Amino acid sequence: MSFSDADLIARVLLADDxxxxxxxxxRYQSPLRAFLTRMxxxxxxxxxxxxxxTFIRAWKHLASFRGEARFSTWLFGIAVNEFRxxxxxRKELLLEDLDSVPTEAGPSSDNQPTHARLDLNEALLRLxxxxxxxxxxxxxNGLSHDEARLVLGCPLGTVKxxxxxxxxxxxxxxxx
Amino acid sequence: xxxxxxxxxxxxxxxxxxxxxxxxxxTRRVLAALPRRRRLSPRPILLGAIVVGxxxxxxxxxxxxxxxxxxxxFSSITTASLSALAAALAAIGSLVWGALALVNSEC
Numbered sequence: 001m002s003f004s005d006a007d008l009i010a011r012v013l014l015a016d017d018x019x020x021x022x023x024x025x026x027r028y029q030s031p032l033r034a035f036l037t038r039m040x041x042x043x044x045x046x047x048x049x050x051x052x053x054t055f056i057r058a059w060k061h062l063a064s065f066r067g068e069a070r071f072s073t074w075l076f077g078i079a080v081n082e083f084r085x086x087x088x089x090r091k092e093l094l095l096e097d098l099d100s101v102p103t104e105a106g107p108s109s110d111n112q113p114t115h116a117r118l119d120l121n122e123a124l125l126r127l128x129x130x131x132x133x134x135x136x137x138x139x140x141n142g143l144s145h146d147e148a149r150l151v152l153g154c155p156l157g158t159v160k161x162x163x164x165x166x167x168x169x170x171x172x173x174x175x176x
Numbered sequence: 177x178x179x180x181x182x183x184x185x186x187x188x189x190x191x192x193x194x195x196x197x198x199x200x201x202x203t204r205r206v207l208a209a210l211p212r213r214r215r216l217s218p219r220p221i222l223l224g225a226i227v228v229g230x231x232x233x234x235x236x237x238x239x240x241x242x243x244x245x246x247x248x249x250f251s252s253i254t255t256a257s258l259s260a261l262a263a264a265l266a267a268i269g270s271l272v273w274g275a276l277a278l279v280n281s282e283c
Binding site: 026048 | 187189198202203213
């Protein structure tokens with residue numbers, strides 16, 4: 001029998017049920033770790049550390065989850081905050097903020113070697129952090145633009161622009 | 177997904193690359209690292225109830241009526257003193273309940 005997220009959350013809140021929380025972790029560990037691996041440019045160890053911190057933070061603050069958004073959206077929001085904190089501590093992680101809109105000729109926009117055909121992973125790493133976050137959340141994890149706006153804490157227009165520009169860059173790089 | 181955008185080759189490629197990451201003990205590590213939740217302890221409440229119960233019992237305890245009953249002098253017992261006796265018994269009851277609850281909470 002499969003419990004809904006709401007059932008599991010209620011069991012955690014009412015009875016400190018670690019098994020129920022474990023089920024939530026099992027349910028969302030894969031998308032969260034994949035998202036953080038993308039954001040940390042493939043550093044899976046750091047991504048796992050951040051994912052663990054995300055779940056611990058979720059455990060501590062579960063009572064503040066109001067159910068207005070999906071639980072996964074709430075978790076991604078915590079993960080983004082953990083990533084931002086780590087990026088501030090380790091300056092090499094994040095070269096630009098997640099809610100920035102890059103200019104057309106930004107540092108990672110189009111100065112790629114033209115002879116090489118990039119694979120998707122490599123191409124994703126070349127996007128700006130904001131574009132990469134928006135693409136992974138919306139196109140890989142199925143979040144709506146509005147949910148991604150909540151997760152990233154930036155205007156809706158920024159999310160849409162980052163998705164469009166990111167996809168356009170990927171299309172260009174992958175079809176060369 | 178966002179209805180306003182048609183699914184194109186890039187979307188399909190991104191979804192294909194979105195492989196499931198095996199747990200490999202991740203959940204176990206998270207559960208092992210969870211801190212204990214801080215719950216409101218009933219001890220201060222119970223101790224407060226006991227102190228209040230003791231004070232009420234001492235204030236209302238009808239010593240003279242108890243002495244009259246002991247001497248079989250029923251003429252000196254009034255309705256008011258019986259009420260005081262009932263109140264004192266209730267206070268003693270709450271005192272005993274509080275003490276038992278405190279002992280149980282420590283087990």
